[in-house]
Amino acid sequence: MSSELRDQIRAYYQQHGLDLLLADSDYDELLEGISADQRLLWERLPLNFRRDLRELLLKDDYIADPQGTQEAVWARLQRMDQDPAYMQLALDFGAEQLLQLPL
Numbered sequence: 001m002s003s004e005l006r007d008q009i010r011a012y013y014q015q016h017g018l019d020l021l022l023a024d025s026d027y028d029e030l031l032e033g034i035s036a037d038q039r040l041l042w043e044r045l046p047l048n049f050r051r052d053l054r055e056l057l058l059k060d061d062y063i064a065d066p067q068g069t070q071e072a073v074w075a076r077l078q079r080m081d082q083d084p085a086y087m088q089l090a091l092d093f094g095a096e097q098l099l100q101l102p103l
Contacts, residue, residue, distance in 0.1 A: 013047055029057055030070065038074060041081045052095035061099060072099055079103060 013019055030053060031042065042050065053073070056062055062069040076098050080087040086101075093101060 010047070019047065019051070027054065029066065030054070030073065032070070034074070038078075041077060044081060045077065046091065049091060049095045053098070055096035056098065059099075069099070075103055076101060 027050070031039070034042070056069065056073060059069075076090065080090050090098060090101060
């Protein structure tokens with residue numbers, strides 16, 4: 001995909017709040033049962049980070065304990081939202097490795 005097309009997709013997302021690369025249903029398992037506040041937090045996450053969080057659904061931890069993994073993910077996302085240094089650490093570490101970060 002060209003950088004021009006990526007820029008157009010990013011601009012569309014910023015203007016309309018819709019991700020043209022992934023359907024909302026791709027996040028169903030991560031978003032199931034979340035609160036309105038958590039939904040707002042989700043929308044504040046960088047788009048690429050959100051997209052990469054889907055990788056967690058393929059890991060053995062999630063397959064073994066979906067609810068526990070979802071709770072662990074949301075605990076870290078909430079800390080990211082409240083702590084800029086933790087946010088930067090998580091961004092540097094990568095969404096697919098989020099559960100490796102200490103709370």
